[in-house]
Amino acid sequence: MVIPRSVSDFFARESRETPYLVVSLDKAEANYRALVEAMPVALHHYAIKANPHPELLERLAELGCRFECASVTEIETCIRAGARAEDILYGNPLKKAREIAAAHALGVRQYVFDAELELEKIATHAPGAQVICRIVTDGHGAVSPLSIKFGCPADKAEQWLLRAVDLGLVPYGISFHTGSQQLEPASWEKPVADAAGIFTRLKKRGITTLRVVDVGGGFPVAYRSDVPGIDVFGTAINGYITNYFGADAPLVYTEPGRYMAGDAGYILAEVVMVSPSHEPGSDHRWVYLDIGRYGGLVEEKIDYPVVCDQAGGTGPVILAGQTCDSNDVIYPASFGYELPMALKPGDRVVLAHTGAYTTTYSTTLNGFPLLSSLCI
Numbered sequence: 001m002v003i004p005r006s007v008s009d010f011f012a013r014e015s016r017e018t019p020y021l022v023v024s025l026d027k028a029e030a031n032y033r034a035l036v037e038a039m040p041v042a043l044h045h046y047a048i049k050a051n052p053h054p055e056l057l058e059r060l061a062e063l064g065c066r067f068e069c070a071s072v073t074e075i076e077t078c079i080r081a082g083a084r085a086e087d088i089l090y091g092n093p094l095k096k097a098r099e100i101a102a103a104h105a106l107g108v109r110q111y112v113f114d115a116e117l118e119l120e121k122i123a124t125h126a127p128g129a130q131v132i133c134r135i136v137t138d139g140h141g142a143v144s145p146l147s148i149k150f151g152c153p154a155d156k157a158e159q160w161l162l163r164a165v166d167l168g169l170v171p172y173g174i175s176f177h178t179g180s181q182q183l184e185p186a187s188w189e190k191p192v193a194d195a196a197g198i199f200t201r202l203k204k205r206g207i208t209t210l211r212v213v214d215v216g217g218g219f220p221v222a223y224r225s226d227v228p229g230i231d232v233f234g235t236a237i238n239g240y241i242t243n244y245f246g247a248d249a250p251l252v253y254t255e256p257g258r259y260m261a262g263d264a265g266y267i268l269a270e271v272v273m274v275s276p277s278h279e280p281g282s283d284h285r286w287v288y289l290d291i292g293r294y295g296g297l298v299e300e301k302i303d304y305p306v307v308c309d310q311a312g313g314t315g316p317v318i319l320a321g322q323t324c325d326s327n328d329v330i331y332p333a334s335f336g337y338e339l340p341m342a343l344k345p346g347d348r349v350v351l352a353h354t355g356a357y358t359t360t361y362s363t364t365l366n367g368f369p370l371l372s373s374l375c376i
């Protein structure tokens with residue numbers, strides 16, 4: 001794991017209190033450009049919950065990226081960063097009536113739903129809106145599946161998109177999410193096929209406004225293992241669209257979150273304590289950092305590379321945070337982390353590829369501050 005020069009220079013130069021996150025805007029831009037290259041005719045919507053730093057949003061907005069938002073605050077943050085309201089997709093299928101009304105007043109036109117009562121709410125509070133129905137996927141191949149909570153069966157989508165017309169809405173498309181940190185490009189095949197079936201059947205029933213297949217996010221970041229590149233996902237998805245839609249190609253949307261920001265970010269942290277395990281026969285050391293689960297490292301299946309520059313041999317460690325909660329263990333022994341034997345309190349370590357899903361998940365448990373971040 002090599003830390004980019006701009007980031008390591010920044011860490012060497014700055015004497016800010018740790019922990020903090022640095023996001024390389026150039027790396028995020030490179031990620032966006034690679035996505036555009038992989039799927040040139042799609043419209044890409046950054047799912048800002050991954051990292052809503054205003055400078056990151058500004059950079060992406062300048063590049064022509066669109067945005068996927070889950071709340072009115074996220075919508076306002078994007079508009080402040082220079083996004084046009086019509087380029088924002090309100091992608092959360094769970095919205096209060098007054099949140100829909102607020103988004104409508106801000107000029108947001110596109111709304112995702114996955115239940116009939118939500119469709120009725122949208123009809124009342126965002127009259128005339130374009131609606132996209134989220135269908136369920138099985139989440140297979142994803143490190144963090146999302147389908148336990150979201151998505152409806154294809155037959156319901158059909159029924160409700162028909163009903164949308166009666167409600168004065170514009171049935172606009174189908175969306176799905178194959179699960180976060182999705183490692184298998186083939187996971188996109190079934191939902192694309194389902195979407196094509198829905199398009200065909202609804203066209204036969206006189207619906208002419210369907211345009212969008214929103215293939216969601218999920219594109220993975222290389223943490224401690226390699227993952228297929230974005231070009232591999234792009235080729236697979238483009239292929240499924242061609243196979244199942246033929247000459248009648250829809251407009252494809254994507255909603256990447258993790259992919260855009262993840263490997264652009266690096267957290268600098270400090271070792272608070274190192275102590276041997278009291279388990280009989282264990283040669284593990286506990287390494288306690290000034291960041292843990294409650295400081296933003298919530299994603300328990302995501303194994304960030306940990307980089308430190310002490311010389312000499314390494315040995316197995318359990319990594320934990322500093323709070324007084326016994327759940328505040330970042331990586332138990334089963335993760336197989338090894339760190340230098342020379343590591344001691346006061347040393348600094350870098351947690352790499354931590355640009356997504358860290359700042360927004362941090363808490364102030366025990367009075368430790370929220371994870372701060374800055375862009376370079």
Ligand SMILES: *Cc1c(COP(=O)(O)O)cnc(C)c1O
Pocket residue numbers: 047049050068091092177179180181216217218219255256257258259
């Ligand atoms: C979280 C989320 C995303 C982004 O998912 P990633 O796995 O980070 O790419 C996209 N769309 C919706 C609706 C989401 O909730």
